[in-house]
Amino acid sequence: MTAKLELINVHKSFGTTHVLNGIDLAVDEHEVVCLIGPSGCGKSTILRCVDLLDTIDEGHILLDGYDVSAKGVNPDEVRRRMGIVFQSYNLFPHLSVLDNVTLGPRRAHGVDKDAAEAHAMTLLDRFGLADKAEDYPNRMSGGQNQRAAVVRALMSDPEVLLLDEVTSALDPELVGEVLSVIRELAGAGMTMVLATHEMGFARDVANKVAFLHEGRVLEVAPPAELFANPQAERTQQFLQRVTEAGRL
Numbered sequence: 574m575t576a577k578l579e580l581i582n583v584h585k586s587f588g589t590t591h592v593l594n595g596i597d598l599a600v601d602e603h604e605v606v607c608l609i610g611p612s613g614c615g616k617s618t619i620l621r622c623v624d625l626l627d628t629i630d631e632g633h634i635l636l637d638g639y640d641v642s643a644k645g646v647n648p649d650e651v652r653r654r655m656g657i658v659f660q661s662y663n664l665f666p667h668l669s670v671l672d673n674v675t676l677g678p679r680r681a682h683g684v685d686k687d688a689a690e691a692h693a694m695t696l697l698d699r700f701g702l703a704d705k706a707e708d709y710p711n712r713m714s715g716g717q718n719q720r721a722a723v724v725r726a727l728m729s730d731p732e733v734l735l736l737d738e739v740t741s742a743l744d745p746e747l748v749g750e751v752l753s754v755i756r757e758l759a760g761a762g763m764t765m766v767l768a769t770h771e772m773g774f775a776r777d778v779a780n781k782v783a784f785l786h787e788g789r790v791l792e793v794a795p796p797a798e799l800f801a802n803p804q805a806e807r808t809q810q811f812l813q814r815v816t817e818a819g820r821l
């Protein structure tokens with residue numbers, strides 16, 4: 574079976590810093606893969622490269638077996654097939670939630686206002702935000718903002734959703750509502766790649782967990798295996814530290 578998303582020997586440097594050092598990773602359709610590893614190991618860079626926000630230096634990124642990192646590929650067309658959500662949700666403060674989430678489809682994809690708003694209302698309702706449609710981001714909680722950012726990413730009906738530490742900026746009591754949105758999406762079969770420091774959540778929702786170290790995938794396994802029986806010494810050390818910090 575062709576993987577939905579596959580990274581093959583992906584390299585990326587910023588100046589003299591070699592950040593991705595030959596990443597190999599396959600994500601099947603409907604699969605949830607969590608990227609874990611110490612700060613600076615390249616989790617965000619992987620997601621940005623997959624969404625073609627950063628260009629890779631070497632290797633291939635395949636979507637349905639098709640090389641989207643090749644020269645001549647229109648990045649906008651690829652990006653429409655993927656959604657990305659960041660830690661800082663980046664909603665426009667001067668626009669209502671409804672305008673924030675319909676802006677992209679209307680401007681970039683030429684969807685008409687009524688159709689975009691109808692789609693947006695369905696999604697806002699699905700994630701418990703229907704009554705917030707006319708509100709402005711600065712009058713909502715971090716959890717509500719982040720859920721609105723997820724809705725915005727879903728507006729193009731992406732085939733793959735990329736989530737970068739989407740709970741890290743939230744107060745602990747708001748983390749749960751965003752995690753339950755992700756859990757719902759996983760249950761609905763959304764293919765997702767998440768960078769996360771929430772090991773408990775990774776264990777709960779991931780089909781596979783990939784541990785990164787120095788720009789390589791050191792080990793990838795189902796969470797029960799990886800957390801209970803890490804193979805690489807680096808993974809063991811990382812999980813030990815996470816456990817000591819009370820995060821596993």
Ligand SMILES: Nc1ncnc2c1ncn2[C@@H]1O[C@H](COP(=O)(O)OP(=O)(O)OP(=O)(O)O)[C@@H](O)[C@H]1O
Pocket residue numbers: 587590592610611612613614615616617618619738768
């Ligand atoms: N635009 C950039 N210019 C220069 N260096 C960068 C850039 N983006 C990332 N880096 C460097 O690449 C490395 C990997 O960064 P990245 O953000 O991917 O790590 P991360 O695993 O997401 O870390 P964290 O857990 O802290 O989010 C870091 O050393 C970072 O300083």
Ligand SMILES: [Mg+2]
Pocket residue numbers: 616617618737738768
């Ligand atoms: Mg990061």
